[in-house]
Each structure stands twice: as C-alpha cells, then as structure tokens.
Amino acid sequence: MELMDTNLGLVEVQKLEGHTDRVWSVAWNPAGDGVLASCSGDQAVRIWEQSELSRSWTCKAVLEDVHTRTVRSCAWSPSGKLLATSSFDGTTCVWQNFDSTDPEGMKAKSKVYHGMHLVHCLQHACGKDKSVWIWEILPKNKFDCAAVLSGHRQDVKMVQWHPTMDVLFSCSYDNTIKVWLSEDEYDGYNCVQTLSESNNGHSSTVWAISFNAAGDRMVTCSDDLIVKI
Amino acid sequence: MVTGLINENPIIYPKKERRVRTDSNNTDEFAAEPIDQLEIFDILSLDIKDPEHPYSLEELKVITEDSVEVDDETSHVRVTFTPTMEHCSMATIIGLCVRVKLMRSLPPRYKIDIRVAPGSHATEDALNKQLNDKERVAAALENPNLVEMVDECLLPSDE
Numbered sequence: 061m062e063l064m065d066t067n068l069g070l071v072e073v074q075k076l077e078g079h080t081d082r083v084w085s086v087a088w089n090p091a092g093d094g095v096l097a098s099c100s101g102d103q104a105v106r107i108w109e110q111s112e113l114s115r116s117w118t119c120k121a122v123l124e125d126v127h128t129r130t131v132r133s134c135a136w137s138p139s140g141k142l143l144a145t146s147s148f149d150g151t152t153c154v155w156q157n158f159d160s161t162d163p164e165g166m167k168a169k170s171k172v173y174h175g176m177h178l179v180h181c182l183q184h185a186c187g188k189d190k191s192v193w194i195w196e197i198l199p200k201n202k203f204d205c206a207a208v209l210s211g212h213r214q215d216v217k218m219v220q221w222h223p224t225m226d227v228l229f230s231c232s233y234d235n236t237i238k239v240w241l242s243e244d245e246y247d248g249y250n251c252v253q254t255l256s257e258s259n260n261g262h263s264s265t266v267w268a269i270s271f272n273a274a275g276d277r278m279v280t281c282s283d284d285l286i287v288k289i
Numbered sequence: 290m291v292t293g294l295i296n297e298n299p300i301i302y303p304k305k306e307r308r309v310r311t312d313s314n315n316t317d318e319f320a321a322e323p324i325d326q327l328e329i330f331d332i333l334s335l336d337i338k339d340p341e342h343p344y345s346l347e348e349l350k351v352i353t354e355d356s357v358e359v360d361d362e363t364s365h366v367r368v369t370f371t372p373t374m375e376h377c378s379m380a381t382i383i384g385l386c387v388r389v390k391l392m393r394s395l396p397p398r399y400k401i402d403i404r405v406a407p408g409s410h411a412t413e414d415a416l417n418k419q420l421n422d423k424e425r426v427a428a429a430l431e432n433p434n435l436v437e438m439v440d441e442c443l444l445p446s447d448e
Contacts, residue, residue, distance in 0.1 A: 082427075101427065129431050132424070148428050217424070233422065265422060283418070 078106055078119050085133040091140020099131035105145050105155075126153055133218075152195075192219055192230050192240070194249065209240055211251045218268050223275040231266035237280060262286065323361035324395065330354045332394045333368065337386050338442045340379045349373055351383065356406070366391065367402040371409045380410055384420040385429060386442045 081101030089095035094110035104124035129148035146152040192209040214233035228240040237255040255261035264283035281287045334347030346352045352370045359366040372380045384403045404417045
C-alpha cells in the first residue's frame with residue numbers, strides 16, 4: 061500500500077451542530093462504523109449516525125432531561141449496545157437502545173448515584189472526591205459497586221481500562237497516573253504503581269490516557285504541555 | 290473565625306486617563322478590528338469590582354494595562370493580576386471574575402489564561418493551576434453561590 065505517497069492530513073468532513081454549549085467529549089461506537097455519541101454542557105447527549113448512502117452525519121437522538129448538569133463524558137460498552145454518560149450532577153446514566161431500528165428509543169436504563177461532583181465512564185467512575193469507583197453490571201439492569209479506589213490526592217480526571225489486561229489506569233489533577241489491579245479475586249484492586257514527576261511522569265494535571273489496540277503503548281497528555289508515549 | 294475584611298485599608302490609585310482612540314479612518318462597523326491590549330484592559334478595569342470594596346480592580350492596581358498580553362492572531366490572551374495582599378483569599382474569586390468577564394466579552398475562539406503576578410501570592414502555583422483548569426472552572430460556574438458572587442463583582446459601575 062502506498063501510504064507514503066498519500067498526502068496525510070486532517071480534513072474537516074462535516075460540522076455537527078446541535079449542542080448549545082461546550083461539547084466535552086465524544087465517543088465512537090465500537091460495534092461498527094457510523095455511530096458517534098457526544099456529550100455537552102447543555103446537559104444533553106446526542107447520538108449521531110452516518111448515512112450509508114450519502115456518508116453524511118445526522119443527529120439521530122438527543123438524550124436530555126436526565127442529567128441536571130454538564131455531561132462530562134460518555135463511553136460505549138465493548139458490545140456497542142450500552143452507552144454510559146457521566147455528569148457534574150454526580151450521576152452516571154447507562155443508556156440502552158431498545159429498538160435498533162428506531163434510534164429514538166434510547167432510554168435511561170438506570171441511574172446510579174455517587175454523591176460526588178464529577179463522575180466518569182463505563183463501569184468505572186472517577187470524581188472530584190478523588191476516588192475511582194468500579195461498577196459491575198448485574199442481570200436485570202442492576203449495578204453493583206465492586207470497589208472504591210482511593211489514593212489520588214486530587215480530583216481524578218479520567219480512567220481507562222487496559223485493552224487486553226484487567227488493569228485500570230487513572231490520571232489526576234495531582235499530576236500522577238496510577239495503575240490498579242486486582243491480585244486475586246478476594247483482594248480487590250490495589251494501586252501497584254504511581255507514575256509521577258520523579259519517575260518520568262508529568263509535572264502538572266494529567267488530563268487523559270489512551271492505549272493503542274495492542275495495549276503495548278499508552279499515551280498521556282497533561283497541563284504541562286507535553287504528550288508522553 | 291475571622292471577622293472583618295481581608296484587606297481593611299486598601300491603597301487606592303488614581304484612575305488612568307483614557308487614551309483617545311484614533312481610528313476615525315475606519316468607518317466600517319462590521320470590519321473586524323484586531324483586539325488589542327487597551328481594549329481588553331478597558332473591559333477588565335472598568336467593570337470588575339473588588340469583592341470586598343467598591344473600587345475597581347484598576348483603582349486597586351490589581352490589574353494594569355501591562356498585565357494584559359493579547360495576541361489576536363493566535364486568539365490568545367493572558368492576564369496577570371496582583372492581589373493586594375499576599376494571603377488574599379479572594380484571589381480565586383478575582384481570577385474567576387476576570388475569566389468570566391473575558392469569556393462574556395471576547396469571541397469564543399479566544400484562549401484565556403489567568404495567573405497571579407509571580408511572587409505576589411503565598412500559594413501562587415496552586416492558585417494558577419486552579420484558575421486555569423477548565424473542568425474546575427466549568428464546575429465552579431455551575432455553582433449558584435459562586436456565580437452570584439461573580440455577578441456581584443461584574444455589575445456595571447455607575448460612572
């Protein structure tokens with residue numbers, strides 16, 4: 061494949077309008093091409109779909125009137141059937157598309173209250189109370205808190221599961237990245253490593269973590285204006 | 290509990306005489322003029338009151354014309370303010386007021402950085418970090434009590 065010959069560059073394909081406040085996060089549906097979720101300060105989440113014929117994007121659903129403050133982030137489950145959204149209102153909502161032919165059928169399946177200010181991501185939540193919560197999905201739409209991980213000294217900005225291993229990474233306003241794993245079934249999750257300035261970490265708030273598909277590389281970006289891989 | 294103001298006797302400075310702007314050549318109202326330092330300073334100095342006293346930030350020399358650095362082409366503005374006292378606990382409110390005022394006055398393409406003048410505050414680094422954390426700022430601005438305080442400071446003064 062002549063990758064070197066093509067002119068690599070980013071070209072804006074389409075501008076999706078609809079949100080009335082800052083958009084904090086977007087997430088691609090892992091199950092297939094053409095579905096995107098976005099969440100915003102306007103307290104709503106929008107689902108966008110790409111038409112197969114025209115390749116253009118339209119807003120298929122607006123999930124509103126559930127969160128009462130900024131929706132900070134959204135994430136799809138690996139199957140692509142569930143969407144979790146978290147908000148400054150201290151809750152995480154899990155949404156399911158009940159009728160796949162009717163995208164308007166996305167309903168809040170259950171609402172989980174955390175009692176914190178900022179909540180994050182699918183099956184794990186991190187927040188302004190400096191802790192990370194891990195949730196399990198049980199049958200019949202119930203959620204159970206599997207663990208609460210403390211250790212960060214300031215608000216946790218983002219969490220991310222390793223793509224292949226059962227290891228959780230969290231990053232925080234306290235400038236560190238923490239690695240959590242569960243040594244055995246009964247032990248719960250423990251912080252096995254902290255990446256801070258002293259061991260090649262960042263010197264300011266770490267905002268985000270991401271992995272490549274293989275899981276052998278991790279990228280982090282920080283308020284110290286550096287992206288590290 | 291500390292009763293009374295943080296700064297009981299602030300030093301008041303005379304207001305600066307405004308330079309007359311000479312852009313009589315430009316009569317096209319819709320032409321976008323590059324935003325410059327003086328314009329931003331005017332926005333900030335006239336309309337932000339100190340949280341404790343009925344004086345503007347300019348009169349208390351919390352901000353001066355030189356404390357505004359703006360680059361219209363890169364849409365970046367940085368304001369460096371000097372709290373009147375080293376342990377001023379109102380510094381976060383002042384910083385928030387400056388940010389809100391700029392957010393409401395400048396085009397959305399602008400990136401705003403606020404910081405305290407180096408050496409002017411006891412917890413300078415922590416303060417700067419908090420003032421520029423977009424998430425914390427957004428969460429703060431959803432707090433009705435804080436918004437009320439900010440709006441109080443931003444009420445137009447009757448000149």
